[in-house]
Amino acid sequence: MGSNKNVQGGIMGLGGVGHLGVKIAKAMGHHVTVISSSNKERKEAMEDLNADVFLVSTDEDEMRKAANSLDYILDTVPVFHPLQSYLSLLKTQGKFILVGAPQQPLEIQAGVMIAGNKTVTGSFIGSMKDVQELLDFWAGKGMTTMIEVVKMSYVNKAFERMEKNDVRYRFVLDVAGSNLE
Known part of the structure; x- marks a missing residue:
């Protein structure tokens, strides 16, 4: 183009x-x-x-x-x-x-x-x-995406927000930084 x-x-x-x-x-x-x-x-x-x-x-x-x-x-x-x-x-x-x-x-x-x-x-x-x-x-070009990093404890709320089209622009799940116990 x-x-x-x-x-x-x-x-x-x-x-x-x-x-x-x-x-x-x-x-x-x-x-x-x-x-x-x-x-x-x-x-x-x-x-x-x-x-x-x-x-x-x-x-x-x-x-x-x-x-x-x-x-x-x-x-x-x-x-x-x-x-x-x-x-x-x-x-x-x-x-x-x-x-x-x-x-x-x-x-x-x-x-x-x-x-x-x-x-x-x-x-x-x-x-x-x-x-x-x-x-x-x-x-x-040194470009970056626009993301929202969330912990595992927030995953259910993240799904709710995705269903409401309330994400700008992607969720990234921080597994390493989450308390997985």
Whole structure:
């Protein structure tokens, strides 16, 4: 995708995978738009993750203004969501990359795809070489993840918070520092 501000990337979903997508795209020098269904994550996207733009997908006027503006969208949303309005954000030859895995089938209207020569693709995980390249890039840029370290005694509460989507962005279980007696 290149390493400059001319590449316009969109990240859908600001959870564990989405926040990494924003960090990597920014480190690559891309202009990053975080796309969310509400304003709830605007502050963290703009201030904590340094996104360039925050786009509320339920705001029809904002979505219309952003049409044909993105080279790619990384979709990390793990629940069903209609794709049509998001696909309109892609430039001609834009790529829509699915990494979230909703249980329900996603629908695509062929006309938008054909007229814009757009691509929908998916990715689960890269090869060992790809993963090593990413880790080397990550270390070379001195990047870190945003995690919350918890002790074993907190694990039940951690599960409750995960079910409420109240984790920013990942829990890490500190087994060595926990009293396991």
